[in-house]
Amino acid sequence: MVRSLLIANRGEIALRIQRAARSLGLATIAVHSEADRDARHVALADKAVCIGPAPAARSYLDPAAILLAAEATGADAVHPGYGFLSENADFAESCAAAGLVFVGPDAQAIRIMGDKVAAKRAMRRAGVPCVPGPDTGLPDDPDAVRRVAAEIGYPVILKAAGGGGGRGMRVVDGEAGLLDALALTREEARRAFGNPEIYVEKFLTRPRHVEIQVLADRHGNALWLGSRDCSLQRRHQKVLEEAPAPGLDPALVAEVGERCTQACRQIGYVGAGTFEFLYEDGVFSFIEMNTRVQVEHPITEETSGIDIVREGIRVALGHPLTIRQDEIVARGHAFECRINAEDPETFRPSPGWVTRFDMPGGPGIRVDTHMVPGARVPPYYDSLIAKIIAHGPTREEALMRLRIALSEARVEGVATNLPLHRRIVDDPGFCAGGVDIHHLEKLLKGGDHA
Numbered sequence: 001m002v003r004s005l006l007i008a009n010r011g012e013i014a015l016r017i018q019r020a021a022r023s024l025g026l027a028t029i030a031v032h033s034e035a036d037r038d039a040r041h042v043a044l045a046d047k048a049v050c051i052g053p054a055p056a057a058r059s060y061l062d063p064a065a066i067l068l069a070a071e072a073t074g075a076d077a078v079h080p081g082y083g084f085l086s087e088n089a090d091f092a093e094s095c096a097a098a099g100l101v102f103v104g105p106d107a108q109a110i111r112i113m114g115d116k117v118a119a120k121r122a123m124r125r126a127g128v129p130c131v132p133g134p135d136t137g138l139p140d141d142p143d144a145v146r147r148v149a150a151e152i153g154y155p156v157i158l159k160a161a162g163g164g165g166g167r168g169m170r171v172v173d174g175e176a177g178l179l180d181a182l183a184l185t186r187e188e189a190r191r192a193f194g195n196p197e198i199y200v201e202k203f204l205t206r207p208r209h210v211e212i213q214v215l216a217d218r219h220g221n222a223l224w225l226g227s228r229d230c231s232l233q234r235r236h237q238k239v240l241e242e243a244p245a246p247g248l249d250p251a252l253v254a255e256v257g258e259r260c261t262q263a264c265r266q267i268g269y270v271g272a273g274t275f276e277f278l279y280e281d282g283v284f285s286f287i288e289m290n291t292r293v294q295v296e297h298p299i300t301e302e303t304s305g306i307d308i309v310r311e312g313i314r315v316a317l318g319h320p321l322t323i324r325q326d327e328i329v330a331r332g333h334a335f336e337c338r339i340n341a342e343d344p345e346t347f348r349p350s351p352g353w354v355t356r357f358d359m360p361g362g363p364g365i366r367v368d369t370h371m372v373p374g375a376r377v378p379p380y381y382d383s384l385i386a387k388i389i390a391h392g393p394t395r396e397e398a399l400m401r402l403r404i405a406l407s408e409a410r411v412e413g414v415a416t417n418l419p420l421h422r423r424i425v426d427d428p429g430f431c432a433g434g435v436d437i438h439h440l441e442k443l444l445k446g447g448d449h450a
């Protein structure tokens, strides 16, 4: 019998998980670093435990500290949220070994998806379309490497099997630079990820980032909940997302969605997850799967009407999904702006005390935040302070609501990227829909900083 859930995270997602747990009648246990003593999710939790000093490596990233807190508080389950230990297979395994329900897939699924070559192989096998290129690592033989790259056709991208966070990748334009690039990437991968395996695939020059949200239970049921477009990125970091991805053929999206659910069943995936694709010229190409809840999950909650976080906990507890695929209807359009405490010009984090924090409201507006006036943004963690989500019956109406919401928002004490978001929602390319992953960086380079 599961009665309590320990939330191994902080910030807005800790609060979001706490709300979902409460809706299921679970007692909530917060763990926090010394820097988060006064955080909102800590104050609102049924129990709270300090697990260490401010640096994440000694608190939120310390599995032993979290497991000890779980034991001390008699927790029955652990939710890792996103970031921190959420995609750490060893941690999932340790939770299970300690008799705790881990809210997420089992360690085996996390391990497969954490190795990009293994993930690509598993996806191909399940019929999920992948970027052209072999689903095995590159050999050492230079002639064989040249042959593989030539077969794909330049430009190609070399990627570390163990890579993540946008690191361990190198684009190669022609055969002349191939072997040097491979040696460099291999050495970097060995040092950064402890895994020298490199694979190669076609480099797509102007793709969109389109992803599919899935939800799967322990009883062989898997659902896809629609698409999201997360092409607006800076340095591979998502800035503003929307659901569904605009301008795509619904039949194609449904076909890819079905393949994703098939893959879930094939690998025994349980929980909320996301299949990330590059989309170019009408073709979806799988790049990776995130085996956890994502920052941008709310836009899919708005457009599908499904509480993804609550369902994620339910399926972890062994309950079957109660919704069928044919009962999921797309309800309008939604956007999410990630509001970060950062300088809008230099993008440098801007920690400090928040003196004013006015968030928008009105029809279709949702704000997921852990901030209140007088709260502190510590310098140790991610700078996300709020997510402003706008939902409407059509893309145009959702966008209009978003514009009004952004005009109402006021944050003082720390700098934020609100000016950047206000600029994006007036950008003609973005308003038209369907921009590629380079659009935001081009917009930023275009001078005329608002």
Ligand code: ADP
Pocket (backbone or CB within 6 Å): 131, 157, 163, 164, 165, 166, 167, 169, 201, 202, 203, 204, 205, 207, 209, 236, 276, 278, 287, 288, 437
């Ligand atoms: P990570 O796990 O480090 O985030 P991904 O495989 O998700 O790595 O790739 C990160 C980003 O790198 C993608 O969002 C895309 O911008 C770029 N990228 C990756 N593979 C390709 C490719 N084959 N062609 C073009 N861009 C790519």
